Amino acid sequence: METSAAGAGRPGGGGKSGTAKQLNVGGKLFALEASSLSLSLSLDPSPTPTFVDRDPALLSAILSAIRAPSSPPAFPARVLLDEALFYGLHAQLLAALSPPPLLGFSASLASSPGLHVYDLLEGWHVASVEWSDPTDLRVLKAKVIAIAARPPADATDTNSPILATFECPHRENCILAIDPVTLKPIQEIGRQSGSAAKSSSPDRLVHLQELGLVFASSVSSGAFGYSGYMRLWDIRSGNVVWETSEPGGSGRSSRFGDPFSDADVDVKQLMLYKVCSKSGDIGAADLRRLDNDPWVYMSSGPKGSGGGHGSVLHCYKSQVFVSRKDGLEVWSRLEEQRDDTCNLPEQRGAKETLDRKGINENSFRSSYVDTEEDSKRGMIEMMEGGGDRLFVTREDMPVVEVWESSRLAGAISLA
Structure with missing residues (x-):
C-alpha cells in the first residue's frame, strides 16, 4: 500500500486534517490525507477503502512528483495535471512541477x-x-x-x-x-x-x-x-x-514575393532556418555551404497552410519551433529524433529536393505539439528554450507558458 501526506494542512477537501483516507485505485491501495482530497472522495462514509476505477500508475506518479519535485515525472505533465483534478491534488502538483520563482x-x-x-x-x-x-x-x-x-x-x-x-x-x-x-x-x-x-x-x-x-x-x-x-x-x-536580404537580393525568382518573417540558427548542427511570410514554408540552409541561393524549402501541408505572417521561429536542442495561427509546429532532423517524441502526430510536408545543398529530402519531419485548445489562446509571439523547457508568450496574454520540451507534453501557465 502506498501512503502519502500530500497536501497536509492545505485546504482542498472536506476531511479533517490528519485523517487518513484509503483509496482502492484499480486494485492498488493508497492512503492519503483526507483534507487533501476532493470532497467526493474525502466525505465517503464507508469504512472500507473507496474504490476508484482509474489507473493506479498515474496516481503513483502524481504522489511521487509532489514528494520529489526535482525528479522527472514518469508521465507527461499535462496527463498528470488532468488526472490530479479528479483527486483534488491539482494545486499541489502544479506547484511541484512549476519552476522556482524568479528573482x-x-x-x-x-x-x-x-x-x-x-x-x-x-x-x-x-x-x-x-x-x-x-x-x-x-x-x-x-x-x-x-x-x-x-x-x-x-x-x-x-x-x-x-x-x-x-x-x-x-x-x-x-x-x-x-x-x-x-x-x-x-x-x-x-x-x-x-x-x-x-x-x-x-x-x-x-x-x-x-x-x-x-x-x-x-x-x-x-x-x-x-x-x-x-x-x-x-x-x-x-x-x-x-x-542576403529579402525581398530582392539573390535567389530563385519564384521566392521573390515571399520574404522571411523570422530566422534563427541551430548552433549544434550549423543549420540556418527561416519561415516565409507569405507561404509559411520553412527554408533550411547549411552554414558550411552558403552561396547566393542556399535554401531548401519545406511545406507544412494543409494544417500549416495559413502562411507565415506573424510567425516566429526558434531553434532549440536540434529542433525548430515555429508558431502558427493554428498551433505550435516543430521540425526535426530524423536522425536526431528521440524515443520520447516519436509518438507525436506527424504531418509530413512536401520538400524540394536539392541534394547539392547537403540537405537530404528525407532529413526532416514536422509535427504539431499542442492541442486545438492551446491554439485558441492566441498565436505565440515569443519563444525561448531553457533546460528541458520551452517558455512561450502569446499575443494579448499576460502570462508565460512553460512547455516540457523534453516530452513536448503541453503547457503550464504561470501568471
Whole structure:
C-alpha cells in the first residue's frame, strides 16, 4: 500500500486534517490525507477503502512528483495535471512541477540604457555596459536590442565575448563585443546608420563559436509586407562573410514575393532556418555551404497552410519551433529524433529536393505539439528554450507558458 501526506494542512477537501483516507485505485491501495482530497472522495462514509476505477500508475506518479519535485515525472505533465483534478491534488502538483520563482530586480538599479549585468544568486546589480564614441556625439543613450546566448558551461571556451546589439535614439547601431571578465567593450562590429531596412538594428544575434562568426538578422513589417536581412560577421576582423536580404537580393525568382518573417540558427548542427511570410514554408540552409541561393524549402501541408505572417521561429536542442495561427509546429532532423517524441502526430510536408545543398529530402519531419485548445489562446509571439523547457508568450496574454520540451507534453501557465 502506498501512503502519502500530500497536501497536509492545505485546504482542498472536506476531511479533517490528519485523517487518513484509503483509496482502492484499480486494485492498488493508497492512503492519503483526507483534507487533501476532493470532497467526493474525502466525505465517503464507508469504512472500507473507496474504490476508484482509474489507473493506479498515474496516481503513483502524481504522489511521487509532489514528494520529489526535482525528479522527472514518469508521465507527461499535462496527463498528470488532468488526472490530479479528479483527486483534488491539482494545486499541489502544479506547484511541484512549476519552476522556482524568479528573482526580481529593482528598475532603479538600471535607470540608464545599456547592458546591465546581475548576480542571480545574490540578487544584486553587478555592472552596466554602455556604447560610447567620443568622436561621434550621436552615439548616446544607446539601448540594447538583442543579446547572443552565452556558450554552455561545458564549452571549450567559456571566456568568449558577450555579444549585444546597441541602438541609439536616431537608430545608429552596432554589435558590441564585451569581455565577460572585465565587462568592458573590446570590439565594435558592423556599425550601421539605421536609416534604411538593410541597415536597421539586428534583432536576433547568434554566436557561432565553432566558426568564429556571429549571425545577425533584422526583420520589419508594414503595409507592403516584410523586409529584412541576414548577415554573418567575422568576429576577429569585423567583416561580413555572407549576407542576403529579402525581398530582392539573390535567389530563385519564384521566392521573390515571399520574404522571411523570422530566422534563427541551430548552433549544434550549423543549420540556418527561416519561415516565409507569405507561404509559411520553412527554408533550411547549411552554414558550411552558403552561396547566393542556399535554401531548401519545406511545406507544412494543409494544417500549416495559413502562411507565415506573424510567425516566429526558434531553434532549440536540434529542433525548430515555429508558431502558427493554428498551433505550435516543430521540425526535426530524423536522425536526431528521440524515443520520447516519436509518438507525436506527424504531418509530413512536401520538400524540394536539392541534394547539392547537403540537405537530404528525407532529413526532416514536422509535427504539431499542442492541442486545438492551446491554439485558441492566441498565436505565440515569443519563444525561448531553457533546460528541458520551452517558455512561450502569446499575443494579448499576460502570462508565460512553460512547455516540457523534453516530452513536448503541453503547457503550464504561470501568471
